Amino acid sequence: MTTVSILMHSSSHSPYLETLNDSQRQAVEATEGPVLVLAGAGTGKTKVLITRLTHILASGLAYPSQILAVTFTNKAAHEMKERIMALTGRASEGIWLGTFHALAVRILRNHAELVGLKANFTILDADDQQRLIKQILESDLLDDRKNPPRLVLSIISRWKDRGLLPDRVSQEEARHQSLILSVYRRYQERLLTLNAVDFGDLLLHCLTLFTKHPDVLAKYQHQFHYILVDEYQDTNVAQYLWLRLLSQDRKNICCVGDDDQSIYGWRGAEIGNILKFEKDFPGAKIIRLEQNYRSTRHILGAASGLIAKNEGRLGKSLWTERDGGEKVIVRGSWDSEEEARTIGEDIEALHRKGLFLSSIAILVRAGFQTREFEERFLMLGIPYRVIGGPRFYERMEIRDALAYLRLVCQSDDGLAFERIINTPRRGIGNTTIQMIHTFARNAGISLPQAARELCDTDELKGAARTAIRAFFANLDRWRNLLPHHPHVELAKIILDESGYTTMWMNDKSADAPGRLENLKELVGALEEFDSLPGFLEHVSLVMDNAGKTQGDMVTIMTLHSAKGLEFDTVFLSGWEEGLFPHPRTLEESGNKGLEEERRLAYVGITRAQRQVTVTFSLNRRMHQGRQFSLPSRFISELPEEHVITINLNRDMANPQYPREKTISHDSYAKNSNFSRGDRVFHQKFGYGRVIDIAGDRLEVDFDHSDVKKIIASFVQKA
Secondary structure, eight states, rough: OOOOHHHHHHHHTGGGTSOHHHHHHHHHHSSSOOOEEEOOTSSSSEEEHHHHHHHHHTTTSOOOGGGGEEEEHHHHHHHHHHHHHHHHHSSSSSSSEEEEHHHHHHHHSSSSGTOOEEEEEEEEOOOHHHHHHEEEEEEETTTTTTSSSHHHHHHHHHHHHTTOOGSOOOOHHHHHHEEEEHHHHHHHHHHTTTEOHHHHHHHHHHHHHOOOOOOHHHEEEHSEEEESSSGGGGOOOHHHHHHHHHHHHTEEEEEEEEEGGOOOOGTTTHHHHHTHHHHSHHHHHHEEEEOOOSOHHHHHHHHHHTTTTTTTSSSOOOOOOOOOOOEEEEEEEHHHHHHHHHHHHHHHHHTTTTOOOEEEEEEEGGGGGGGHHHHHHHHHHEEEESSSSSOGGSSSHHHHHHHHHHHHHHHHHHHHHHHHHTOOSSSSHHHHHHHHHHHHHHHHHOOOHHHHHHTTTSSSOOHHHHHHHHHOOOOOOOOHTTSSHHHHHHHHHHHHHHTTHHHHOOOOOOTHHHHHHHHHHHOOOOGGGGHHHHHHHHHHHHHHTTOOOOSSEEEEEHHHHHHHHHEEEEEEEBBBBSSOOOOOHHHHHHHHHHHHHHHHHHHHHHEEEEEEEEEEEEEETTEEEEOOOBOOOHHTSSSSGEEEESSSGGGGGTTTOOOOEEEHHHHHOOOSSSTTTTTEEETTEEEEEEEEETTTEEEEETTTSSEEEEEEEGGGEE
């Protein structure tokens, strides 16, 4: 008996349909023609995908091999396979189910020779790709310091995400990126010579295959009777084109996604793909899943009111049968240290009431924000895990910076020496480092001492010897400054004069700005200690404790990493102008970037099942040192009926303000008692004159500083 007949027999009563609500059932049973399922957060989109696939098989509409089901991650594909097994009692064998890349590989290996490859082609990882780019730059006598391979590769990858081979890049881009375009051409030629592809090529070669060989396209169009796509809002242009070509014959394509959760524009996702679905697929059905099974009414009300401010959306209104629950809390703190302390106290209280730590999450906009929570939790003994990246002191750039500081404080630290002797690159290769190791081992001395002694011989080549001598000259100078120079300033000097900060400033990869933010956070953390050795001892103890946490733990992660997850209680930290929305996003993408940031806020709120607390700080250590902050514009966009706001009062100038005091948004927006032209005094910025007023916010031109935006309660009339 075939899989289809077995499923038809078992589905005569269609029990799998009985667990669906009306909208979900409509999405499952609308099998013919293009369908867009707008699935809000927590509305059961995966359940709909699995049930729809089961229904197609159970209804005898297709054999497993005639279904193409596309996911974005291997984890999602694995989950779908497990849930198909749970629902049908049979494995998903035969179904073309997997990620875009996995499915594209399967097609490409069947027709590799048509795009100039052999069927056993190799897929290069990121390191191999960068190595190949570096070889091309060197062969063309191009300086890879001015054109870092990682930067070149990221630009090429963005072109591939847009489905652009070298000859399809626009004239304008070709003018501005002529050198990189030339490298792109050479790179593609070298890949073919090596019988290799990168991840971008998997879809790009398929597009070439489909457009240049209509018979191949027709074969797959005929084979796939039904196409199902998960997370459609995250597709890039190449993925969109691939799907559109495959679905043009039968047009039975069902895309499930949420335009309000499109948050990956920075890595090529094109929200326009989901917004123009009806235009691309005439006659398409749009089905909205709006009943939320995750969150309370107040959480959904706050999230819906916020996202309604976006213009680029198709629109839907989430609702729930659950009771209202607790309102979303918006809480201000004097500074980011107090923010971490207060959240830590809240978590301890929740844990004492029986809530598992694993059901609590802290979501931040930028990676550097995790440090203060990590420090606070280690002090309180609260176990935690950092998802989406290493713990703060385990990050590569932090380890590098600490190695510089350790070597200044401890001249024989061989591990620190080996880590940074050629970071940034100084022309000191593996042969030289191996020679230093051998000499140190034979002489029974430390690596730094061995390197110094070798510099006084002819064993080392001229360039390497010169570089090592310059390195030690810097170390000696920094070490001489240690007893007399403020340790925070010394750390800045070390990172700047070593070239380490400049290395990341010149790095144009997507993660470079975040690494710079982390370095600035590290320098700022030194302010809390009396000396550099004291700070390094603290870090050693922190790292020792960090390795011992297991079991039930609080989750700390960025908002981007949280998509698709859910927790009982969520703390959303750092909702301040200058941090969230992130200024870099606004500078690069304007209003489009602002709307993506608002979608990110929406994602954060909708991760919570029962309670959300949004926090902001009036003072935060940022790039320029400690700076005054205003609450994020997103806070004022939260509907008042779903929010309770605390600690926004004149007593905030005193860190001991009463925590139980609660006021409304109306109080928050009352006009100040100042007038334009008033002379005022601020404890940090001194005397100045009010030049503009907006509610309780003043714009003040200070005598000995720039124009600053200040909350009225922080200044006095002079």
